[in-house]
Amino acid sequence: MPTSAEWLVFLGTATLFAIMPGPGVFYVLARSLKGGRSEGIRSVIGNGIGACVHVVAAAFGLSAVLATSATAFTVVKLAGAAYLIYLGVKTLFGKDRHDIDQIRPTASSGGRRSVILQGVVSEVLNPKTALYFLALLPHFVHVDRDPAPLVFTLLGLIAVAMAVVVDVLVAIFAGYVGAKLRGNPRWQVRQRIGTGLTMIGLGGVLALAEQN
Template sequence: MINVTLFIIACVLLIILPGPDTAIVTKNTVVGGRNGGFQTMIGSCIGLAIHTIAAVAGLSAIIVKSAVAFTLLKYVGAAYLCYLGVRTLMNMRAKKMDLEEEPIETMKGNSYFKQGFITNVTNPKVAVFFLTFLPQFLAPNSEPFWSFLVMGIIYSVLTFLWFTFYVFLLDKIRNFMKRPATQAVIESLTGVVLIGFGLKLALEKSNG
């Protein structure tokens, strides 16, 4: 691998950019506390691990080159993001009607994990990212299998560390973020952002 330091810096910059994973982790940390945030983060990281394995095995190349596979996965991911966005907006509306009701808080623990996992693993842009970003750091005449594997692990670990810090930070200011007015703004923005990411994903064109 060429220039490990440069690769790590590039990964960090890409990881901290807000995306669907960040939106889901933010929402579930605010409504479910540290536990909800960590379960969502673990789901996202396992999704990344699957994308890493797929890239190493060459499956991601099939998804990227196959218009049918790309489109199918794209619409599944887009529909799920839009579903989460609409559900977030509906939950916010329900809270306005009954301030004592907190429907998201009663969500089963593994639902946080599933939201993080499905959001990540059904995003074909992650597969595209792995196949376009990682090869730039391959050394000439190097073995792609082990290089991709190491880079994928590094990216997943950095993602885990960033979201660990992010969840702890959100949990520290959760009391402020749990105020009705603050939470209404956060959930409104999160719902709109998730729907926006879903629509953007749905309009994403296949490279095949």
């Protein structure tokens, strides 16, 4: 386990990681403005699950492949970018939520699962998250004192939990703002366009990301 001083450094670094605006935060923001607080929370759950996948993969060395193989990094990066761009285009040219709600007032369980699954996939296909855990966590693991995978996983889950708390706050705030503006037909159009372009933009940023 980390020493007392290392815990302070780790928690400080994890806090910066949690509050720093990134693809995950902007994804939750776009989702919350579009579908309200509940959809935003579900996107947070999806992001959190996807981040946990990276933690487990990094703990057992799988993420090292992304750090050492340019081909593997590029494949995952482009797959993630393509998926975000697909979601953005789908949103951009889809119907307004107001129109959908008139036909189907309540969201189905399948729709709820879809939002969570999209969050999982978009986060799993973000190689930068994997490299973040791989670059940060080993500094606080002491193999001579504790099993490395166990400590790695524990620290990673703490970092994910801190990021989830921040994302939930973003979802609540953005959902509140979106609810206030959702009755405005012009806002419906602007919201759909803004959400679609945000996701496409995130896909573009991910596609241009370089392996550090």
